[in-house]
Amino acid sequence: GSAGAGGMAGGGGTEATPPGLWTGSGVGGSAGSFDICFNVNQEGTALTQGTEPGQACQFFAWEVLFTGACVGSFSYKPDIPIVDGSFELVDPGFYDLRGTFDGATASGEVTVIGVETCSAQWEATPSN
Numbered sequence: 001g002s003a004g005a006g007g008m009a010g011g012g013g014t015e016a017t018p019p020g021l022w023t024g025s026g027v028g029g030s031a032g033s034f035d036i037c038f039n040v041n042q043e044g045t046a047l048t049q050g051t052e053p054g055q056a057c058q059f060f061a062w063e064v065l066f067t068g069a070c071v072g073s074f075s076y077k078p079d080i081p082i083v084d085g086s087f088e089l090v091d092p093g094f095y096d097l098r099g100t101f102d103g104a105t106a107s108g109e110v111t112v113i114g115v116e117t118c119s120a121q122w123e124a125t126p127s128n
Helices: none
Strands: 020-028 032-040 062-066 072-076 086-091 095-102 105-113 117-126
Touching: 020 105, 032 117, 062 105
Parallel strands: none
Antiparallel strands: 020 032, 020 117, 032 062, 062 072, 086 095, 095 105, 105 117
């Protein structure tokens, strides 16, 4: 008889990224402490501008509010694609934002270069 065909490989175990508002914070590095927020679209494929009146990140896809060693905020309006569970927003000399989703947790690093360079690790979870 002839040999049997090999079985098919299983699909990757990727959980859908929960849509809606995510909030979190960071501490350490040169930034001191800060709060972050971002919105994930319904498809889980991009960070997108918020729509809920009065909520954090209402007008932005991503926002960082520094409250420690660094003062001020950094926000970004255009969609930021989520590719293979990760996203990045890089403009050398100005900012470097990277994040990875792991189920209902997201984490990464943010660096904002202004009068001083502010850099720290962050973690966020869905707030809905």
